Structures are given as structure tokens and as C-alpha cells.
Amino acid sequence: MNSxxxxxxxxxxxxxxxxxxxxxxxxxxxxxxxxxxxxxxxAAVFARVPETFLPLTEGEPLSREELCAALDVxxxxxxxxxxxxxxxxxxxxxxxxDFVDDDLIEEALAAQPDVVEVYHVDREVFDVVxxxxxxxDEMFARWLDAITxxxxxxxxxxxxxxxx
Numbered sequence: 001m002n003s004x005x006x007x008x009x010x011x012x013x014x015x016x017x018x019x020x021x022x023x024x025x026x027x028x029x030x031x032x033x034x035x036x037x038x039x040x041x042x043a044a045v046f047a048r049v050p051e052t053f054l055p056l057t058e059g060e061p062l063s064r065e066e067l068c069a070a071l072d073v074x075x076x077x078x079x080x081x082x083x084x085x086x087x088x089x090x091x092x093x094x095x096x097x098d099f100v101d102d103d104l105i106e107e108a109l110a111a112q113p114d115v116v117e118v119y120h121v122d123r124e125v126f127d128v129v130x131x132x133x134x135x136x137d138e139m140f141a142r143w144l145d146a147i148t149x150x151x152x153x154x155x156x157x158x159x160x161x162x163x164x
Contacts (some may be wrong), residue, residue: 011133012134013135017137019051023076028075029071029075030072031136033069033140035145036140041066041138046068049067049148053067056091056092059091060088071089071140071144073139074126075089079133080127092154093147094150096123100154101150104150106118106126108145109143113142116129117129125141
């Protein structure tokens with residue numbers, strides 16, 4: 001994958017932030033969350049999530065910075081998004097239905113504005129189809145919000161009282 005200049009990037013790329021990956025046609029862009037923390041939309045969500053996320057199964061606590069670094073978003077058109085999470089996040093959300101029957105992440109994504117369809121592709125990957133075009137920072141803000149909501153609901157279902 002090459003790195004086109006910012007002016008050659010599609011409109012769903014974030015102005016001034018070079019994507020982590022761009023395909024050869026310059027259409028499919030991918031960002032890790034830590035790249036987008038300073039954008040206004042992500043910063044607003046980032047400011048209201050817990051500073052540290054406690055593990056609900058095995059694992060270590062995650063700072064919100066570490067959480068963002070473990071989440072990614074990618075798209076080739078700004079309407080259909082692939083959102084992913086790293087292994088470190090699995091201790092704070094049930095990504096595979098191992099602990100609760102409902103897909104809490106899928107439900108949290110489906111509850112976000114403008115979501116038409118969500119499909120859980122793999123334990124760490126979700127396809128999200130939107131009713132309207134979003135930029136990568138807008139989609140990431142929704143992804144971070146959904147992960148936080150899924151974490152809180154997972155804790156509630158496990159009977160774990162979170163201090164945040």
C-alpha cells in the first residue's frame with residue numbers, strides 16, 4: 001500500500017492525518033484510534049470515557065489511550081466501514097459470545113445514529129453499513145462510544161459494579 005498525499009485522499013479520510021494504510025487506488029483508508037484522539041469529535045468521546053477500563057475476564061486494565069490504540073476503522077467509501085479491536089480489548093468486552101448470549105458489541109454499534117446494518121464478521125471484526133457518509137474520525141468516535149457501552153453492559157450482565 002502506498003501513501004498518497006493528503007490532497008489525493010478521499011473525502012472520508014481525516015484532513016491533516018495520514019491514514020495508517022491506503023490501498024493503491026487511494027480509496028481504502030485505515031486508521032488506528034490513537035491517530036484520531038485529537039480530532040474534536042473523538043476528543044469529546046475520549047474525554048467522557050473512563051481513564052482506565054477494568055478487565056471483566058482475564059487480563060490487565062487498559063488506559064483509554066491503550067484502548068484507542070487497539071481499535072481501528074477502515075472504509076473504501078465512507079458508508080461501509082470495517083471496525084476492529086485488538087486482543088487486549090477482549091478482556092473488557094465479550095467479543096465472541098463466550099460469557100453472554102447476546103452480541104453486546106453488535107448491539108451497541110447498531111444503536112449508534114445512522115447505522116443501517118451491523119455484521120459480526122469475526123471475533124474482532126465488524127462490518128457497519130451507514131445511512132449517510134461519515135469521515136473516519138466520526139466513525140471512530142461512534143466505535144469508541146459503542147465499545148464503552150458494550151463494556152458497561154457486559155459488566156452489568158456479569159454483576160460487576162464498575163467504579164466509573
